[in-house]
Amino acid sequence: MSYLRRFLEFLLSIFLRLDRVPNAVSPDERTTRFIFAEKHFDVALGRVRPAAFLPSTKAGNISIYRTSRCGEWRIWTIGDLFVTRRRPDKVILRARGDVAVHIILHQGLNVAADPHPHPRHALVANWPDDKPQRKIRAMVLAERATLCLCPRA
């Protein structure tokens, strides 16, 4: 059964990769930041915490997905197949924060398409080197983001 399930997931990932999105990112697109750490969102308050949007020192950017015109099943399946399953530690996808591109751009950040591992993948870059300025930008994104809890977690 496990071979069958993996084969079906493989077919599903092929199908999802056939997604086509324009290379140019539009300001009114919805983007999704998948959240794996329990302390990066607050269920009681229904909000994303700023740390969910902070870049690491290694990458200097954050990974998001362009999820305009995607239904809930597609969004969570992309998170599962193209983020969770690709990690050796198989961290559990717990939630996501949705935020519009124009809010990200308003903070002086860039959103650029990066179609690997998925056509909808993008990177938010141009973060300041200064930590307080990174924190304040992440705080604005978190404050404007919509928290959605993963139904499969």
Next chain:
Amino acid sequence: MILAAVPPYDIESRFEPGLSEESRYVWEQTENFRRKGREPISFSWRESLQGEIHDVLRSCSSPGWDGYDAEPIATDSVASAALILNALPDHIIPPSVTPEPDGEIALEWRTGRRTDFSVSISGTTLSYAGIFGGSSKRYGEEPFFGVLPAAIFGILAEYFSQA
């Protein structure tokens, strides 16, 4: 205002320490309970958060703990967060503890009036950022040597005091 949680009745008067091991054990546990119950609640939130900080260290000690490429939370970060915790005034609402992808630990406050504030420390530098009332922003860095800088103390006193 410091509140003390006191048991509704004096438990000790119902027991006398007997001679058996079990009796002594029950009496000692009862004494611990009464002693804890008379501690001010303001001390309890610090202890609770110290525990939470150590939980963060345990759950975020591997690279990529956030599902991306977060740095592991180091014991230095735990010690630094504990220092900030001990420097906080008693009269503020307790913060929440949040691990950050650069390996630091942040203490965060939020009120219902769209007011967020976050403080984290790297070495001897405190980084802070806050949004107040949804529009006003303050952020910066201050040196930290065990005493809360005036800028941060002022923000906590103004926005996050207990009623």
